Amino acid sequence: MTPEFDAVVVGCGPAGNTAAYHLAAGGARVLILERETMPRDKVCGGGLSAKTLHEVPFPLAPVLEREVSTALIACGGAEPVPCTLDGLGGMARRSALDAYMAEQAVSAGAELRQGRAFVRYERAGALVRVTTDGGPITTRVVVGADGAASRVRAQLVPDADVRAVPAIEALLWPAAGVLDLAGSRCVFDLGVVPGGYGWIFPKADHLNVGLYRFRKRRDNLDLRGALDAFIARYRILRGHERLTVKARMIPVRPVARSLARDGVVLVGDAAGLADALFGEGIYAAVRSGRLAASAILDHLGGGAPLAAYDRMLRPMRADLAAGRVAARLLYLAPRAGFRLAVRNARVTRLFAGMIAGTVSARRALGTLLALAPYWLLAPRTPAVESPLVG
Numbered sequence: 001m002t003p004e005f006d007a008v009v010v011g012c013g014p015a016g017n018t019a020a021y022h023l024a025a026g027g028a029r030v031l032i033l034e035r036e037t038m039p040r041d042k043v044c045g046g047g048l049s050a051k052t053l054h055e056v057p058f059p060l061a062p063v064l065e066r067e068v069s070t071a072l073i074a075c076g077g078a079e080p081v082p083c084t085l086d087g088l089g090g091m092a093r094r095s096a097l098d099a100y101m102a103e104q105a106v107s108a109g110a111e112l113r114q115g116r117a118f119v120r121y122e123r124a125g126a127l128v129r130v131t132t133d134g135g136p137i138t139t140r141v142v143v144g145a146d147g148a149a150s151r152v153r154a155q156l157v158p159d160a161d162v163r164a165v166p167a168i169e170a171l172l173w174p175a176a177g178v179l180d181l182a183g184s185r186c187v188f189d190l191g192v193v194p195g196g197y198g199w200i201f202p203k204a205d206h207l208n209v210g211l212y213r214f215r216k217r218r219d220n221l222d223l224r225g226a227l228d229a230f231i232a233r234y235r236i237l238r239g240h241e242r243l244t245v246k247a248r249m250i251p252v253r254p255v256a257r258s259l260a261r262d263g264v265v266l267v268g269d270a271a272g273l274a275d276a277l278f279g280e281g282i283y284a285a286v287r288s289g290r291l292a293a294s295a296i297l298d299h300l301g302g303g304a305p306l307a308a309y310d311r312m313l314r315p316m317r318a319d320l321a322a323g324r325v326a327a328r329l330l331y332l333a334p335r336a337g338f339r340l341a342v343r344n345a346r347v348t349r350l351f352a353g354m355i356a357g358t359v360s361a362r363r364a365l366g367t368l369l370a371l372a373p374y375w376l377l378a379p380r381t382p383a384v385e386s387p388l389v390g
């Protein structure tokens with residue numbers, strides 16, 4: 001029996017859209033199933049590192065609301081240290097970004113069915129039968145790109161040990177003039193939440209402000225209260241006209257050793273591939289989407305095992321593991337991390353390289369640990385005056 005599709009991609013986020021784009025461009029018959037109708041909102045800072053912009057297979061200029069060249073890294077609304085990024089990053093709204101990426105996948109030849117949810121799959125010989133809330137579909141491969149609460153993952157890895165950490169964001173429409181002040185800068189603050197950091201990402205007409213908390217302590221911290229305190233601490237965030245707040249989990253550890261088997265491949269958040277140090281998930285989503293597409297095309301074309309995807313992911317998994325070690329160290333005491341690491345120009349160069357993708361997390365961690373005595377003794381970078389911080 002000939003299946004209707006070579007691949008059914010579940011989820012229209014960066015991971016699913018990228019996989020679908022590469023699969024369709026490689027000649028596969030691809031269906032994207034998305035339970036929402038695009039453009040749909042997604043709780044996310046929408047910060048795109050330079051390495052993400054390079055990894056996406058088409059220019060994102062049409063949906064970039066701002067370019068970012070500098071991160072100001074501060075501690076509790078004080079002492080900002082500028083970190084010049086290696087290569088421009090960008091800011092986008094996820095509703096526009098994901099809808100645009102889906103359009104590109106469709107232009108490459110994928111079919112998009114919106115408002116259609118994946119329910120379950122079952123193997124039928126060499127094929128996979130997918131049950132949706134609109135009827136069954138047959139395919140050769142399923143790509144689980146359905147995010148942090150993935151149903152595909154729940155079926156493929158029922159005993160998955162998911163390590164997910166919370167993040168909360170506020171969309172905030174600031175007083176007149178604040179967005180002009182921001183220019184091409186964003187802010188990270190290591191002193192506003194225990195075990196994590198805060199961010200301020202300027203968009204075209206609003207600020208995305210949030211907290212990422214990697215280390216949970218037994219303190220029953222009220223994340224919403226901590227976000228309100230963060231907003232109260234920054235002059236540019238006070239007196240805003242409008243505010244909406246939402247929180248979600250970010251999965252920061254791969255959910256299984258093998259992420260491809262039985263005709264199913266997991267990518268992005270569904271696979272637990274977000275980076276633990278920054279909580280950045282779009283880069284891994286896009287990269288894993290590309291790698292999955294490559295493994296699937298080899299499988300469809302010449303019968304290569306889908307498990308080749310696991311081999312392709314190895315360097316990325318090693319970097320994610322290094323990122324988790326770095327996160328455990330930094331978020332043990334973020335304020336101390338700020339003093340020892342951020343206020344050291346060589347360490348901020350490493351951070352900038354990691355964000356740009358020019359320095360791997362493994363290399364950055366190795367360098368940091370090997371030269372720790374030197375970092376501790378090195379002179380501190382002076383803080384600058386900035387109207388954005390304080």
Ligand SMILES: Cc1cc2nc3c(=O)[nH]c(=O)nc-3n(C[C@H](O)[C@H](O)[C@H](O)COP(=O)(O)OP(=O)(O)OC[C@H]3O[C@@H](n4cnc5c(N)ncnc54)[C@H](O)[C@@H]3O)c2cc1C
Nearest residue numbers: 011013014015035044045046047118146147268269281282
């Ligand atoms: C508060 C917060 C801020 C963040 N900020 C950033 C940031 O600035 N930069 C960054 O890189 N990362 C950030 N992240 C992480 C980032 O949002 C995720 O890692 C990224 O969205 C993962 O992409 P994905 O394609 O794997 O999944 P998603 O973007 O979650 O997409 C999954 C898609 O699957 C669909 N879906 C789900 N279930 C089904 C189903 N049963 N059937 C059909 N469709 C389904 C969903 O509707 C959705 O469209 C942030 C996360 C949070 C929570």
